[in-house]
Amino acid sequence: MARARSTRRTLLTASAAAAIAAPLTGAAAHASGPRRRPPDATLRAILREIDPGRIEATVRRLAAFGTRHTLSSQTDPVRGIGAARDWIHRQLQAYAATSGGRMTVELQSFVQPVSPRVPVPTVITNVVATLRGSVTPERIYVVTGHYDSRATDVLDHTGDAPGADDDASGVAVIMELARVLARREPEATLVFAAVAGEEQGLYGSDHMAQAYRDAGADIQAMFSNDIVGTGDAHDGSRPAPHTVRLFVEGVPTAETAAETGARRSTGGENDGPSRQLGRFAGEVAANPQTGMDLRVVWRRDRYLRGSDHVSFLLRGYPAARFTEPRENFAHEHQDVRVVDGVQYGDLVEFCDFAYIARVARVNAATLWSLAVAPGTPKDVVIDTTRLTNETTLRWTVGTEPDLAGYEVLWRESTAADWTDVVAVGRVGTATVDVSKDNVQFGVRAVDTDGHRSPAAAPRPSA
Known part of the structure; x- marks a missing residue:
């Protein structure tokens, strides 16, 4: 207060x-001091249009591809990452058709060389929808979810890996945002991206962030939605269906030696650009219209984990990560199986679609508020x-x-x-x-x- x-x-x-x-x-x-900023009429209308039913349909459809592993088939029309890629592309193109030409959709492909988690050179494709700003289109805000999935063995590209929570939930968020906002005219440019290769090493977002950096793009904020499927951990712990975590670093990942010296002498550990995004999101997105509270965590990400926002942080862009309040690790990076009566695997049945819709509203409130305000x-x-x-x-x-x-x-x-x-x-x-x-x-x-x-x-x- x-x-x-x-x-x-x-x-x-x-x-x-x-x-x-x-x-x-x-x-x-x-x-x-700062006050909560209630949404105006336009933003309230946007928030009302976000549809849990459509989000559910998206999560179920993505899980139905069986596996979306980065190394899975790119040509099978019904199973594998290629089928998922093509379906996402078609959906985003349909949303773009309602935009009056303001939204374009592209397949951003590249060949990832051999690495510890990519045993052969592999084509990785991001599906990117760009809604051009009407006043300052050079100012860009990016939101992502990753559409690849994995099982227990990170190299298992044939077994079932439905990836409902990790991360069909995040892809459903960005697709619903694209659908709802395609018909609006933000002052700045909004980018909705379903990226691939996250589980193998953040490769899709790394390529995307570098492409922006090479182009000198003015990206003023980036948000990753990764594991945003439920506020209920399904493990007997206390549920938090109206809370989402937002991880924001303090000291910038890309801080130079000179900047480090200045910070040490004058302070500023809690004032990096990403931390300012956390403060901003708390002002505009935690309200009755989103139905959510933000638990802002002053940390780049969880212990032993990382998401696609890190690729943007490495290039000096402000970035943050949305994720559910308490993860259930029996449902992440696990083969689908039952052991001693416990169901393992990232299954659709463990997702709460009303919760994902509320996370989408938090994203919408944050992105729209950024895109209609002046630049930082x-x-x-x-x-x-x-x-x-x-x-x-x-x-x-x-x-x-x-x-x-x-x-x-x-x-x-x-x-x-x-x-x-x-x-x-x-x-x-x-x-x-x-x-x-x-x-x-x-x-x-x-x-x-x-x-x-x-x-x-x-x-x-x-």
């Missing part, structure tokens, strides 16, 4: 002071050229036509979330009478409808 309004005086530069004369929509000069501020620096008890921040002013201005946020260094915010107008610099030595700062953008971007933490100017 946010603490009471700060009584500290705020100084503004001349340009910021002039901008404050026309306050931002829905913003006060001081506010008592760029080039944010905090002036460290002189000793002073005031704090000056600078950033590059965005080009969005509906950009109203910016807000400076701060919190105690021991606080998990922002507690204070001041609107400073459509400017690129602001000075506040709060010591940078005592608190953590951030800057976020606001548009004329009150949509807010994730915050960006500043780096030292010198």
Whole structure:
């Protein structure tokens, strides 16, 4: 919860002071910290359209391919990863047909060389649906689920591996998002990708992330949905049907040596771009309309495990992973069998389709809120050229036509979330009478409808 309004005086530069004369929509000069942001009418309509029945049909259809192992048949029309690939492609093409030309679908294929989990060169194919933004299409937000599956032996490509929870559930999420959002016009570009090769080494997402990096793509957020099938662990433990975990790293995976040195001297372990995504998602996606709470975990992923968001983190992109609150490991990476009366295997019967739909709503609320808000501020620096008890921040002013201005946020260094915010107008610099030595700062953008971007933490100017 946010603490009471700060009584500290705020100084503004001349340009910021002039901008404050026309306050931002829905913003006060001081506010008592971040608040939950209820969805507007458009987002509420989007959330209502997410259909548990369609999600169930998708999970059941994917499980019915028998196995979707990366090394399974790519030509059998009814069994194996090739049949699953072609079915996903057809479905996404059908959704794209409703978009008025805004959504395109591609098969992104490459040959994966031999590796410990790929004994022969193997074609791996991602199925990618791209919904082009209407205002700033160069700004991109990506969401994935992986459509490959596995049994106990990671090289067993012939045995049954239905992969209902891991990860037909995540693919069902991204496909339902594509279906519902294809008919909308986000300001930024949204990408819905069913990636392959995850179980063999994150190969599909690794190829996709590198392709974006090679193209210089401005990916401002990426979310992996991996094992999002149920809030009930089926093991006698307490169920959590209205909670989803979101794993977000603090120190960036791709942090350079210079950035490490700056962080060690000034702090910021809890202010990496991915951690800001976690804060943002908590503000916009945990509400009665999604029916979910977010348990944000300050960790890159679970122990001994990893998902496709890591491929994007390695390229310096902000990324996070959605996953169910308590996994049942008898239902993951297991041959389908019964031992001592215990059913093993990743079967459809263990999925909760209403739960997956709620996870889809969390994704929709987060992605849509990102795509209709201004982009995360760029080039944010905090002036460290002189000793002073005031704090000056600078950033590059965005080009969005509906950009109203910016807000400076701060919190105690021991606080998990922002507690204070001041609107400073459509400017690129602001000075506040709060010591940078005592608190953590951030800057976020606001548009004329009150949509807010994730915050960006500043780096030292010198």
